[in-house]
Amino acid sequence: MKIIKSINNNIVSCIDDAGSEVIAMGRGLGYATRAGQVLEETRVEKIFRMNTQTQTERMKELFASLPEEQIELCTHIIAYAKETLNKKLNQNVYLTLTDHIGFAIRRLQEGMEFHNALYTEVKIFYPQEFAVGKYALSLVRKELHVTLPEDEAASIALHLVNAQFDTSISETLRVTQVLHDVMEILDGCKELALDPASPYYDEFIIHLKFLALRVFSAEPETRPEENFVTLIRKTYPVEYACADKIIAYLETQSNHPVSDEKRAYLAVHICRVNQKNEGEKNE
DSSP states (O other): OEEEEEEETTEEEEEOTTSOEEEEEOTTTTTTOOTTOBOOGGGOOEEEOOSSHHHHHHHHHHHHHSOHHHHHHHHHHHHHHHHHHTOOOOTTHHHHHHHHHHHHHHHHHTTOOOOOTTHHHHHHHOHHHHHHHHHHHHHHHHHHOOOOOTHHHHHHHHHHHHHHHTOOHHHHHHHHHHHHHHHHHHHHOTTOOBOTTSTTHHHHHHHHHHHHHHHHTTOOOOOOOHHHHHHHHHHOHHHHHHHHHHHHHHHHHHTOOOOHHHHHHHHHHHHHHBHHHHHHHHO
């Protein structure tokens, strides 16, 4: 790889063997270097290959504007997230999350503090990502001596969700708000009594989350299993009616049709956490 320019003492932009521009990080990589110099690849600790040249330009501008310790810290957080979540993250997360954390720190230093209106929903629907967010806050506090508000754990979590599903942050926020509304619809189904202590409750929440994400991403519908749908509708009429309300709301918000099969599967998940249904079974 050949160096194009030094961004800071530890980061340079380069041309790789395929002729693509990449950003390389390593201790002292950018110190006393010049354009055209061959990069000692044994000194490279991390290479950033962005999806587009526009993203690469934004990344270079961002890295040039931030303290080196912030960039290294964010890279550490993302590595921790990949290992902890065991999920593939879109390369763009290095840009979006680093930018967000840098902005959050500046905002705090300027005396501005914002609250995440979806804090509770993020804790419920994305507990693993929220835990990574909490870890990130503790690392910022330890390494940078900056105490960010706990709401930032939820904001960091949303960026990680966004990176997993390759959606925009606005779409992730929208889905999370919809999930909040879905919980209100469930609360309005008076024939139900959801049991958070149920061993199936976490599975139910995960099903809701992925259902919403798939509906908003316009995932192709499979051919419905008519016999299965009919059986669930007859066996669990209360749960199916509630599932129907939720699906109707998701269709309205996403402007995408949802199959009756998804209604039936949602009804089954509702049934498993319906305390009233359990009571009837035990009588």
